[in-house]
Amino acid sequence: MKAFLFLAALSLASSSSAQTSTVQTSAVPTSASRPAVARGLPALTIRHDEGTATVPMNPRRLVVLDEEALGWIYALGLSGRVVGLGSAVLGPADLTPAGKVKPERIRGSFLARGTIGAATFVGNWTAPNLETILSLKPDLIVRATWQGNGNYVNLSKIAPTVGYSEQAAGYWKKGLRDLARVFGRQEAAEKVIVQVANTDRANARALLAAGVFRTYPKAVVISPFQGGGTYLYTKTRLIDDVRALGFKDGLKANTTTLGVGDVISDEALLGLSRDTLVIVYPPGGQYNGAAAFMASAVGQKLKAQTVVYTPEPNSPWAGPLVSIRNSNEVTRLILERVR
Incomplete structure (x- = not known):
């Protein structure tokens, strides 16, 4: 399973x-x-x-x-x-x-x-x-x-x-x-890569100015699946964009599946400190378990330090266009959370 x-x-x-x-x-x-x-x-x-x-x-x-x-x-x-x-x-x-x-x-x-x-x-x-x-x-x-x-x-x-x-x-x-x-089209590629970096820098400054890192210096990206299993992402899937905004890792995975993350236990999530921001990044379609997670005992315990970020329909996991949207939308959600 x-x-x-x-x-x-x-x-x-x-x-x-x-x-x-x-x-x-x-x-x-x-x-x-x-x-x-x-x-x-x-x-x-x-x-x-x-x-x-x-x-x-x-x-x-x-x-x-x-x-x-x-x-x-x-x-x-x-x-x-x-x-x-x-x-x-x-x-x-x-x-x-x-x-x-x-x-x-x-x-x-x-x-x-x-x-x-x-x-x-x-x-x-x-x-x-x-x-x-x-x-x-x-x-x-x-x-x-x-x-x-x-x-x-x-x-x-x-x-x-x-x-x-x-x-x-x-x-x-x-x-x-x-x-x-x-x-x-090398020039076009480098321009979009620079655009990603500039977007991250601008959003990192906005988060810093709002005092976000005093409250949440650390963050985790988790993906809850409908029917069972919550994954902690450690590479590529949103977490790299979150790190680029200035957050430190709130959890380390002991192992990884396919190199990008692994199942995280409820006990590990319940052990998160209050200075760790939880970013719920649900999978799409029938596997989206975000609502069930937020209604669970674990989700309710972490609710005060959680934001739910939903990607566009048919969105890739990663890429320049995705990173720009991730950076802007996650920053917006976090700023709304801390206000």
Whole structure:
């Protein structure tokens, strides 16, 4: 159950119920027949978290297999090149008969930060439909990944594929910078990275001026799941943004699952000192257990030192656009708490 719940967290909310199909390895084109390679485009060798890929410069047709990678594409202003989109949370009910994401599912969500309405849905991020991806003739496939994630070999036979793990050093900055080199948009990437840092500095000053750190020098980020299990995040998922605001860690995890956090006991939470701010960062969809946690004995005990921060629908866990929103919204919630 623990592994299942954490995998659900990794995939933003829950696995999509979209019907997916795979093709046999023999049905996937060899590297010699890849569309991008066949056109003889100038290429760049990228070392990523799943290996090494030779990627055509300035590719025009992108398949993006999850919201994490989509956030980087959005940050570089390249959403118009996305011809295929995978997701952790979208399913058949979110699609038009033509296999596009319904406009009402895009509105009000992270997906609305770019132009994605023309992209064809290619299935769940962990088991995309390889036949659909093949039919889209992508020049490049981009995805977030983790140790043990499948399909890299088959995806690479369709088009150059790059994958980035949130456990790895630099995570979204490395992914963003690698893609920026591919598209010749290094200046844009550095500008957005600086924007993140400037946002954090401005918000840190606001928190300091309000005396927040005298009350709460420490903070924890927890994610309560409906039906059981509360995770303490130790890396990547909001906690890095909270540290950038100036907070120290209120708890240390003895172990981590997939490198980003682990289950925290009620006893450990009840042992938190009053100078530790508790930031509840719920998973999405049916796994959101924030309301149940706040109504529990533990949630009520910590209520006076807790803020609940809800990300946008379809939001990635991390990335430049996410970090800017995290910094601004968490700062706003904290300032409201201490006033």
